[in-house]
Amino acid sequence: MRPPPEALSLLREGCLDPESFKEFKLVKRTQLSHNVAKFRFALPTPNSVLGLPIGQHMSCRGKDNQGEDVIKPYTPTTLDSDIGYFDLVIKGRFKYQPGQVRVFGMLAGGTSIAPMFQVTRAILENPNDNTIVHLIYANVSYEDILLKAPEGWDGGVGFISKEMIQDQCPAPAPDIQILRCGPPPMNKAMAAHLDVLGYTPQMQFQF
Known part of the structure; x- marks a missing residue:
């Protein structure tokens, strides 16, 4: 260490x-x-x-x-x-199984989009997997966004807030999970937001 x-x-x-x-x-x-x-x-x-x-x-x-x-x-x-x-x-280590939850909420920052992209792609490519995905992806600027699709952006801007998570992610429930991955300061802030919003440790996973 x-x-x-x-x-x-x-x-x-x-x-x-x-x-x-x-x-x-x-x-x-x-x-x-x-x-x-x-x-x-x-x-x-x-x-x-x-x-x-x-x-x-x-x-x-x-x-x-x-x-x-x-x-x-x-x-x-x-x-x-x-x-x-x-x-x-x-x-512990995250190992995805199709249908393991009803909904994933994903919070990612910068290059940490990679594991979220991999899980999302696995869901989309499996016709028998009906898992719903909600993704909030933060970057410093539009140019920093990786794996982006069409040009132009009319979505949210600013830091990921508690209110943003509440509006865009699934509400706390036994059959949902919030995945988060980003720089240490972001992970710390997201963990604090999730705790305040009532997500239990079992409902959260940090890559």
């Missing part, structure tokens, strides 16, 4: 190396929901601190349950006042 480059100048003395990944021992795993777990990692000594600035993320490398290498950014849920360990809350 290592901090992102933008955090280097802010790092206090801690256990992370900005130039290379370091190994930390997993000491406890707590299941929080059907596909979310909290992982506690031990730092080198009982008095060690992680040393990551508040609000920053670090790159984590490991293998998923299918043996594939994965590198993803995570923000610890602990602070440097938690001495000797740090916690990461991690959601």
Whole structure:
């Protein structure tokens, strides 16, 4: 695990190396929901601190349950006042099955449209899959929109708001799921909006 480059100048003395990944021992795993777990990692000594600035993320490398290498950014849920360990809350791998939900709400930003496009295309190309898709896709400018179709845009503009999600995505229900994928600040904002709107952890998945 290592901090992102933008955090280097802010790092206090801690256990992370900005130039290379370091190994930390997993000491406890707590299941929080059907596909979310909290992982506690031990730092080198009982008095060690992680040393990551508040609000920053670090790159984590490991293998998923299918043996594939994965590198993803995570923000610890602990602070440097938690001495000797740090916690990461991690959601399980997404595997799409036709008809697994009635409706998908999708929130994507920039290049993170890729997994949404793949799931949507799989639905559209399967004549037996009646899953409905609602997509909100955010970009800095019109020129940044990937995989766009016709020229011209008369849709919404601005940041994805709580009201926009409420208007465009399916309401909270046991048979819907909200998929989100974007830069860490966007993911954090979307998670906060979804929580306020009443979407449970089981109704959400972050790529």
